[in-house]
Amino acid sequence: MGDPSERRIRGKVKSAGRVKIGWVVPLAVAIFVLFLMVFVGIRLFEWERPTVKLETEVKHLGQKSKVVVTVSDQRSGLREVRVVIRQGKKEALVVERQLGRASVLSRGVPSLQETIEVDTEALGVSDGPAELVVTVHDLSWWQWARGNLTQEVFSTEFDTKPPRIRVVGIPNGIKPGGSGVIVYGANEEIFDHGVVIDGITHPGFSVPTRKDGVSAAFVALPYDAESIKEAKVYAKDGAGNQTMQTLSLRFRSVRKSVGNIAVTDGFLNAKLPEFAEHYPEMKGTPIEQYLFINNEVRKRNTETIVEVCRHTDAIRHWEGRFLRMESAPMAGFANYRTYTYQDKQVDSQVHLGVDLADRQQSDILAANNGKVVYADYLGIYGNMIIIDHGQGLFSLYGHLSDIRSKVGDMVKTGDLIGLSGTSGMAGGDHLHFSMLVNGVFVTPVEWWDDHWIKDNILLFLEDTKSVQ
Template identity: 40%
Template sequence: MADKKKLRLVGLSGHIFLALIALGLAGIIIWLVQSRLDRHLPWVNLQPPGEVVGAKTSFTLEAGDQDSGLKEVRVTITQGDLEKVVFNRQFPPGGAPGAREELPFTLEPQALGLKEGKARLSASATDRSWRNWFQGRTTILSRDVTVDLVPLNLAFVSVNHLLHAGGTGVIRYRLNKAAKESGVVIDGRFFAGFPQPGGTQGEYVALFAIPRETPGTVIAEVVAKPGAGPPVVQRVTLKIKPRRWRHDKMNLSDNFLHKVAADFKTAHPGDPLNAYLEVNREMRKANHERLRQVCSRSNPQPLWSGGFQRFLGKPMARFGDRRAYIYQGKQVDSQEHLGEDLASLLQSPVPSANNGVVVLAEPLGIYGDTVVVDHGLGVFSQYSHLSQINVKVGEEVKKGAVVGKTGTTGLAGGDHLHFSMLLQGEFVDPLEWWDAHWLKDQLEGQWKQAATPAAPVKAAAAPAKAGKEKKGKARPVKKRRPPQ
């Protein structure tokens, strides 16, 4: 009996030992399977982002896998029925679990037999897991691209010859193909070009603001940016007629300063002078930036018809006036006046200067209740200090349609209209735009003339202003005007 019992114990121990071995093997197998059937997909990225592939474009493939590591990465490009491998790399070496791989390569579409046009660029990363019957898991990143093999060519055509400081210029140019962006750079400011009205494909015009302070000669750059590669630039020398801007002194009364401090929210509510200076400086800058944003998009064709209509009022301040602000006998500030102040009867109806679309109709800081109208090709008109606004954003208006009534809103000392003309957010002299002959000859004449290259010529005399002005030093303005 004792021997039988002993044999049973030995047999039981053997079974337990075998069971433990089986459990251990099962655990090892489960661990191996779990480790090779990882939980995370591999990741892949392609830099730089973009939708255009040039004749020779450099990329960097970024990829990795957190669990099992990378097995292979591949980049292909497909155009129609043609598919070509651009880059391929297998691991190891490299591609360890958690490692980030950055692999540069160059794509030359023409060498692969691709043509200009649409294509699809794909990057894939495969890990070393046992999933998909030991083939691993794959992540694919694809993007539609345009193959751009023809170099972008730019040719300057012409520029209007009456170029005055603070005025408007227009340059015509040709492109052999569509560019990502094109236009004119002058004084560090970019003015986008538009398809030439009535022109053929590839003909463009760019209206630009001429700097108000200029030595007489300015270099303008006609710029076109291709989808890939550096921009194409052609420099043009422009002869600018300088201007002698008027100078004026604006006396600030305590009553006016207290009114400004009460009407505007500032950081100096208990200090009328500093409250006024904050409004006149910082708020003015913010308002001008707001106008640049509003005027950054424009109808690609001219909406206007004929010369721009002038509001019938007495000139109280002119475009480009240099203003010195005087308080208690001392100059406390200086600013440029960037429009025409016109005074008529109280709350006079204000007509739209020309056909267009309303893009702003709201209070605008120092300018008070304001309307801005887009006339196309980057041209905008501004109507400020209104007591009433009669239009809404998006509304189409005809020349002469009433957009509001004159008033004293904003930083105005009396009922009047502040009228400005802007090119893509930059102020220009309204006098030119009120001149139907200038508009026809200098502006519209540029895109209606034969497309013959012409070098810029010396500017003629500046357009005549209301009243006589003697030569020599700028004379002070004696009339008192509402400060702005």
């Protein structure tokens, strides 16, 4: 039965335990509810405003322009995006997006990028100042559930009139493999401009040596051009308006130069091991391997050279005529070659440079001021250097035995850049020298001639009178 006093004590202990447990459960529930309310409050009532970022310049907008805008809200997500063009008292709606979220506690769309097509005619706006207004609401319950608001106003100016071009200087004619310069101006500031001849683009540059604010583009015809089908100057202003003006550019024909090269077994035995190191994919008999190099590798090499010449300094580095290596006369530019093996024709190619030879391992000097943009082995050219002389003009030095310069070096006329040799498709020690204008191989003879440069290049870059 036990002591009555002991039973009373045990009863009080149990009662006290029930009291403690009774307090713990409601307290835990209250803490959980409070935590949940805070969590929901922070999630739903956050006050961080959305952000707006323009990805394109809108200082000037043309008749049809593209504007890219990115809006973000990383807390509650985006509710509404609205873009209008405001001009005076008139507003034209460009974009309106209504967004949401899957559930009350989930986040909405955190980011959105819009590409806006601005068509002045469709929107009914006119030339002159205007504002691009971007308004964004998020999904927060702040501001009585209206959400946080961001509104960004960007000033712009509509300009739907293309620039007017005037041609200031044009060559008296240009031949296949020949070079020239075309000088032109515009009635307003232009940003993207140049000359297109039969689908080949020659970018334009400013001419600081003239006082009339004109631009110029060095141009060239490919060695195999048979005529000039189309020549135009193009110019685009800050608003993206573009105009083109047809040029009357006279074509001057030239006689083809032809030659014959006999491929011998001795030559194949001497050269194929070198090419095998760089082009292990060549297969077949020695002559088949040779033809792979002379065709497929030659094509790849040309593509590499053209790609290098796509990137040029906007300023002119060169001054005066280009140096010519003292040498005995050898193969010339645009020499149409027939290749024979064992008295049978096996191939035909065109030699796009001038071969110059003096003594073995002659000093190879920079033909003019410029920046080294290529200094490495390249197939048929062997060890090769390309110098960018600025504004699309390049010189190339092939078959070197040693390269004495590196990419990025600024060189002066007459600087030592390498030694002549027999690397690549060379049967004897010599320099293969090429000139290129915007990736088009041209005859170096013109650029070696001081009188030609003065009459056909410098006259246009320094004289302010119209030549056309």
